[in-house]
Amino acid sequence: MLDEVEQVYRTESGRVLATLIRLLGDFEVAQDALQDAFAAALVQWPSQGRPSNPRAWLVGVARHKAIDRLRRAATLRELEPALAVELEGRAVAMEPDVDAAVPDDLLRLVFTCCHPALNLEAQVALTLHAVCGLPTEAVARAFLTSTETMAQRLVRAKRKIRIARIPYQTPGPGDLDARLEGVLAVAYLVYTEGYAGTSGEQLLSVELCEQAIRLTRALAELLPERSAIEALLALMLLHHARHRARVASNGDVILLDEQDRRLWDDATIAEGVALVERALRAPGPVSAYAVQAAIAALHARAPSAAETDWRQIVGLYEVLLRLRPTPVVELNHAVAVAMVDGPARALDLIDALAARGSLAGYHLLPAARAELLARLGRSADAASAYGEALALARLGPERRLLQKRLAAFGSASDVGRPVLSSDILPA
Numbered sequence: 001m002l003d004e005v006e007q008v009y010r011t012e013s014g015r016v017l018a019t020l021i022r023l024l025g026d027f028e029v030a031q032d033a034l035q036d037a038f039a040a041a042l043v044q045w046p047s048q049g050r051p052s053n054p055r056a057w058l059v060g061v062a063r064h065k066a067i068d069r070l071r072r073a074a075t076l077r078e079l080e081p082a083l084a085v086e087l088e089g090r091a092v093a094m095e096p097d098v099d100a101a102v103p104d105d106l107l108r109l110v111f112t113c114c115h116p117a118l119n120l121e122a123q124v125a126l127t128l129h130a131v132c133g134l135p136t137e138a139v140a141r142a143f144l145t146s147t148e149t150m151a152q153r154l155v156r157a158k159r160k161i162r163i164a165r166i167p168y169q170t171p172g173p174g175d176l177d178a179r180l181e182g183v184l185a186v187a188y189l190v191y192t193e194g195y196a197g198t199s200g201e202q203l204l205s206v207e208l209c210e211q212a213i214r215l216t217r218a219l220a221e222l223l224p225e226r227s228a229i230e231a232l233l234a235l236m237l238l239h240h241a242r243h244r245a246r247v248a249s250n251g252d253v254i255l256l257d258e259q260d261r262r263l264w265d266d267a268t269i270a271e272g273v274a275l276v277e278r279a280l281r282a283p284g285p286v287s288a289y290a291v292q293a294a295i296a297a298l299h300a301r302a303p304s305a306a307e308t309d310w311r312q313i314v315g316l317y318e319v320l321l322r323l324r325p326t327p328v329v330e331l332n333h334a335v336a337v338a339m340v341d342g343p344a345r346a347l348d349l350i351d352a353l354a355a356r357g358s359l360a361g362y363h364l365l366p367a368a369r370a371e372l373l374a375r376l377g378r379s380a381d382a383a384s385a386y387g388e389a390l391a392l393a394r395l396g397p398e399r400r401l402l403q404k405r406l407a408a409f410g411s412a413s414d415v416g417r418p419v420l421s422s423d424i425l426p427a
Contacts, residue, residue: 114182257305
């Protein structure tokens with residue numbers, strides 16, 4: 001039964017928490033109530049059996065636990081009349097039918113949490129953390145910041161929700177487009193975490209990638225003819241088509257130029273290519289997702305690594321830099337430049353990027369720099385850069401790959417722990 005509760009926690013906790021946030025209007029209270037409900041499940045399910053609708057059961061139990069907590073807290077403060085009225089109001093607000101309060105569609109919960117009263121980063125970070133269940137470390141990596149900094153930002157966002165009494169309600173049809181940017185960012189970052197995890201021993205989580213794809217497909221059905229949605233779906237599909245070729249049987253990383261392209265999913269590639277072509281032809285400005293998907297399509301359609309159209313990829317990255325001038329895009333652009341203009345030019349770009357400090361702590365920066373130094377024959381500098389990347393990397397397969405790179409320079413013995421990059425810096 002413990003395994004069953006754990007399985008329900010993995011699959012349902014995000015949805016239950018998002019519903020509780022909407023009902024209670026307070027992240028901390030909702031999180032405490034969620035933990036109380038799962039604690040009750042561990043006690044009751046072994047003797048009473050797992051309920052037919054675990055999510056509804058958890059919401060109902062958590063709701064009552066939350067009311068009990070609020071009443072106890074109010075009693076300790078010698079319940080003032082105004083607080084008593086507020087408490088009763090909350091209790092009534094938590095009484096809707098459970099089935100109505102727990103929609104089956106995860107997308108509705110994401111729209112609910114991407115509230116426009118919060119800035120975009122807070123919307124996305126809270127939704128990734130609360131609804132999608134990503135740990136704070138993974139959310140921090142998505143925003144290129146430290147875990148401690150992201151934890152503080154999450155606390156501030158929750159405090160703003162509580163103090164400003166921001167209502168967590170499913171938006172009406174006319175309000176969906178106003179929240180679309182945040183919802184797209186959530187889906188994109190869920191896929192990114194699935195594509196290359198933050199830490200641990202698994203390079204990718206197929207389940208997380210497929211959850212992001214399902215979310216984006218549902219979004220495309222809900223809001224048809226939105227080119228940014230089609231472009232994001234294309235981007236995910238074109239990367240996901242390669243997932244069987246990215247990991248060796250022992251869990252090690254297989255880099256893009258070493259992958260067995262016969263393992264790539266041709267049908268998924270065809271769907272992704274059709275979607276990105278439609279997105280690029282759509283009227284209006286081209287989205288950053290469309291440019292990223294176009295880059296992925298060039299990789300996916302190349303018959304071999306040697307036949308990849310790197311010159312066109314460089315041009316697309318230059319377009320992407322105008323649309324989304326982030327340091328990660330700059331790094332990817334430099335990697336592509338190395339394939340066209342050689343490692344010396346790319347190293348100049350990466351060194352300038354490193355000097356600004358915007359990617360401090362991002363292991364793929366020294367990893368990419370090490371590859372360029374190795375190609376230039378600067379073995380000692382390359383080994384040093386690989387060591388720097390190794391010290392920063394947290395994901396086991398990447399660490400093992402970096403370890404192999406270091407070993408090639410006879411420096412593995414200088415490193416106390418086993419790590420490099422995913423099959424390339426994601427666009």
